[in-house]
Amino acid sequence: MNQTTTITERRGAALAALSGRPRPGRFRKLRHLGPTPTGPAGTERPCLICHHATAAPRTACGRCEGGIRAMLREIDAQRPLLADLLTPGSAPAGPRTAATGRAHSPMPVRGDVLTLLGAGATTTVPDPHGDQSGPAPLDALLEGWAAAVAAELPELDATPLRRSGTTWSQWLTAYLPQIATAHWADTLHSELTAAVRRIRSMTATEPRRRPQDAPCPSCTAFALFATDWAPYIDCEACGLLLTPSEYETHARTTLPNLARLAILITAAHHTTASPAA
Template sequence: MSLCLICHRTPDPARTACQPCEATLRALLLEVDAQRPLLAASLYLGAAPAGGRVTGGGRAHSPLPVRGHVLTLLAAGTLDAVTGPRADQSGDVPLDTLLAGWAAAVANDLVGPGAVPFRRRGMTWATWLAAYMPHVVTASWVGAFHTELDDLVRRIRAVTTTEPRRNAMQAPCPSCMAFALGRTDWQTYIDCEACGTLLTPAEYDAHRATVMPPLARIGVLIAAHTHLTREAS
C-alpha cells in the first residue's frame, strides 16, 4: 500500500495525498489569495534618503521605488515551463508563474502534453488549483507541489510578517479523546494534533454539544468533592 507523498501517512486508495494533507494544500492556496492585499500594501518603500544624497562621498542614486522581492512575487504570471514537475528554472519566481505552472501540469495530465489550462475572468490560479484538487491529490507530483507551495507561502509571510494562529477547541477529540483539537487560520477543518482527525465546524459543534455538558457536570462534582475533602480535613 502506497503512502502519502507529503506526510507518509496511509491515504485512501487511488490517492497520493491523504485527507489532512489535502486540507493543508487547500489552506495554503486560500492563504495565497488572502495575502495578496497585504503583499500589495508592502510593495512600496517607506521613504527615500533626504535630498537624494547619502553620506560618505560619491553620487547618490535614487533607490528603487518599490521592494524588489515583493515586486517579483506580484509580477504577472506566465504559463512557460519554469515551475511544476518539469521545471527548468530555479530561484524565486512570481507567485502566479509558480501556480500557473502547476495548473499546466494538471492540464497536461488530464488533456495531454502541451495543454493550456483555461481560467475564467476574475479567477486566480490558486482558486483554479483548488477546484482541481480531486486530481492534484492523485498526482505523482503532489509532494513537489506541496513543497513549492509551502515555500511560496513562507516567502509571502516573510514579507507581510503574518503567521497563522491556532485556536484551541474546548471539546476533546472524538477519536482519541485528547484535548488537542484546534483550528488554524485558513484551514477548512478543525484538526486533532494528536491523531490527525478532521472535523468540519458543524461536526465539531454537534460533538461539543454532546460531550461538553457531561464533562462540565463531572468537573462540578470533582470540584465539590475536593472542597468537601478539604473542609473535613
C-alpha cells in the same frame, strides 16, 4: 500520454503549449518521480508527502490534501497584505557608506514584493548571461501547475483558462481531488510550501492555531486545534481531522457533560476541604 512520462516532461509539454516552443530549463531540476503507482481501489499505499498510509488511487492523504487547500487559501488571503507593501516608502533603506551616506537612491517600492506579485513567464526565459534569479512570481507558478493539471485531464484544454474574477489558487482548489491522485502531488506541495514561506517572511503574518475546548473524539486528548485558512480542525495527538460542522456537533454533545463533571469534581473537592462542623 505514456504513464512513464516524468513530471519534468509532463509540465514541459503542458507549458510549452502556452508558448509554442520547447520547454528546456527550469523544470529539469525536478527529480524523476516515475509513473503514478497503480493498484486496486482501497489498497493502502504511503502518502507521497507525509508517508502515512492512504487508500489508492490517492497519492496524497486527506490531511496533506487539506494542507494544499489551506496554502492555496492563504496565498489569496495574503495578497492584500503584499499589495500594501508596495506603498511608496515601505521599502527598507538601502546600504549607506561613511563618506556619502546612502550608496544609491532608494527604490520607491519593495523589489522582492513587486517580483512576487508581478507578471512572469510560465515558460523558461533564456538566460545566456546568468542574471535571471529569484523566485517565480505567484501567478506564473500557479498557472504553470494549472497547465500540469490540464495535461493530466483529457476533458480540459491544454491551455487552462480561469473565469474573470477568480484566481489560479481557486482554479487549482477546484481540481484538488484530481491533484490528490497525481504522482507529482508532493512536488506541488513543496513548491507551495516554499512560496508561502516567502510570503510570510514579507508580510510577517502567519496563520494562528487556536486550541479547541472539546477533547478529541478519537483519542480523548485535549489536542484539537483550528488553524486559519485550514479546512479542518486537527488533533495533534492522533492526527484526526474534523470539519468545522463535525466539531460543532461533537462539542455540543461533549462539553455539557464535561461541564457537569467539572462542577461535581469542584463540589466534592470543596466538601472534602471544608473543616468538619
